[in-house]
Amino acid sequence: MKYLISVFIGAASYGILSTIVVLAYGSGYELGEVVGSQLLTGFVLAWGLAIYMKRQDKRKRKNGAEGAFDQARPHAKLTWKSRLLLMAAGMPTAVTGLLYYESLRYIPASLAIILLFQFTWIGVLIQAVSQRKRPGGVMFLTVAVLFGGTLLAAGIMEQGTGRFNWTGVTLGLLSAVSYSMFILFSGKAVPAAHPAARSAWMITGGMLLVFVLFPPAFLLNGLIWGDLLLYGFLLGTFGAFIPPVLFSIGVPHIGEGMAGVLGAAELPVAVLLSSFVLKEHVSLLQWIGVAVVLIGIALPELTRRRKALLPS
Template sequence: MKIVLSKTQIGSLCALFSAFLFSSKAIFIKQAYALSDEVNATVLMALRMGSALPFFLIIAWYFKQQRQQPLCYRDIALLVMAGLLGYYFASWLDFVGLMYISASLERIILFLYPTLTVLASSVIYKQRIRLKTSVAILLSYGGTVIVLLQEQNHAPLQSNFWLGTSLVFASAVAFACYLLLTPKLIRTFGPSNFTGLALSIACIGTLVHYFLATPHAIHLLITLPAGVWLYGIGLGIFVTVLPTFLLMQSIARLGAGQSAMIAAIGPILTILLAVLFLNEHLNAWQWLGCVLNISGILMISLSKKPLKH
């Protein structure tokens, strides 16, 4: 019997698989760090973005007809800024932070970016934050603090725990700033063309960073263990290109709001993967913190009158 899926079902499956693949990012990174002392955030980012670059260039070229108006220098400058901020700088901060904190905590902190976008929008557009949104923000940050303090109690001394936490939070701030730049750019370039261009710029920025910051850059790449290369390419293909494409397909079928709602399962998936592959464990207080964090983010995502960006 032939099974025919509806547009909504296909969009939901795309969002679910996208969330699962994005959630595996920290697992790939942690496993790669464990293979070699020579692997740091800059090296792993170079492998990730270098393997993803050809695909994003193809996406940018294929959807170039989405541009409906002539470009000015300001459009191009904003595009470059958005690409470097959202997918190069934010990602690099996240990769460095994961050297010091668990995958579970990293995902919970990163998941705060919608609250940061709302707070920034309220300042920029001078809009009052409604009571429901305020409660959601308090839930999110309260849950995050619970998880954070519980993990800090078990972190070894001199582990740079607070440095890692600060770097990942800075990554969430950078990504929230990127989101504030995107609405106008999406209208100018078109959603898929913008995605391809912004991520291509991020890939190029990452590679430039690697070659400028790494002595004997080519030699290091050649001598890396094969396992590191596999994790790096896996990050590029399965944790960057494929989930980005699936998310694009989900948004096209469901809209951004419903896709974001399904993506809220991401932190739970990351925690389960961390338990399976990294031997991480959460106590009851940490699970409570996760529930509060996700509940708050869902309240913001499902808000019928979100703050305009």
């Protein structure tokens, strides 16, 4: 149960981000400042954890016990090739943040999160093309349910498409593509490395990419010492630090399928906060759409577990 709760809390943490970003925009901050301060905070926290665990392992070794990094040999000491690979794998998550947060300038947070969640079927499509393997019937049903739920949750059934800003919609869908790429690459990048070290190097790669695209002038002009520090700390803590740590703890024990189901907790949390904190209107039909999307996400795992329980 503790591993299930760990993954659930990690996913729910992601759902907080869109509300914080909208509030940061309302305070006058720009995209580069918001994402840059987030990744800088995540960078500091992730490396702090990695260094702390490394020191704990050294103490345990002195006492004759096996440390956590020792369990990950031969990747306890990462080569520079492995480090560069991890940094490259972390860059899509930075791109996802840039696209997703920019979409929030044009469309409501409740719609932006629904568009981001299209990564569920986009990931299936990418894998099918890369592996040249046609998805099974369950996946086709899942995609159909997700599409139907998305139409309801986005309010298209009630208001049509005329009210949408298509720049925001496009950015939201591109963030889903980027997030699908992140999931695809991150799982294959040095999987035997210790989770703390993996997270630290991946966040480093994402931060460097953002700083190249948006030079961190906020570090020099004193802007970081205003409200941006609070927004960056919240975004870094709930977006770049807590979820990766909790996922690394829980996912190995509950499996990727169940983790995907619990990961959907991000969606209702984001919609709830956009409704209550940002005062965005979310109709009953849209809430039904959110529920349908959650069912679609859970469908493959529920089908798999049902088959596992049937007598052979």
